[in-house]
Amino acid sequence: MEECPGACRHVYFPAAICAEYDSPIDALIGLHVxxxxxxxxxxxxxxxxxxxxxxxxxxxxxxxxxxxxxxGRWAACNVFAGQFCATPREAGRRLEKLLKRGRRGTVGALPAGRANENAGS
Incomplete structure (x- = not known):
């Protein structure tokens, strides 16, 4: 992950959109959670x-x-593991490199502590 000046409040990551839903619960269920x-x-x-x-x-x-x-809709996304970034710009650059033709993506953000919890689970 790129260094950020001072303490990072959020980490950002590239994510490939699979589908859109009306709620986060529906999006997670659509991803087989x-x-x-x-x-x-x-x-x-x-x-x-x-x-x-x-x-x-x-x-x-x-x-x-x-x-x-x-x-206002929720995107059900596959996350590219190990791609956490200090800035949304860096995550956007990585997203462009990772997406295949015709795929849509977005940049997700999590509080820095929450990303560290999820990285190893």
Whole structure:
């Protein structure tokens, strides 16, 4: 991860959009996260102050995320593991390199401590 001046408040990561949903719970379920786990993750994220991104790990270790889009819908995304960045610009550059033809993507953001928790789970 690129160094940032002072302490980083957020980390950013590139994510490939698979589909869009009306809620983060639906997005996580669409990514094959079990419903009870999706409910718990969203409740925990909202208890921390209305998160705009919910990161999860599905069977097999693949990281996925539900990310709030500017229009109010939630993107169900595959996260590129190990691609956490200090700035959204760097994450955007990495996203451009990782996406295949015709794929859409977005940059997700998490509080720095939360990203470290999820990186090793």
């Amino acid at each position: 079990p419903q009870d786990e999706a409910l718990d993750l969203v409740a925990a994220a909202w208890a921390d102050g209305g998160a705009r991104c919910v990161l999860a790990r599905v069977d097999g270790g693949r990281q996925v995320a539900a990310i709030l889009l500017p229009g």
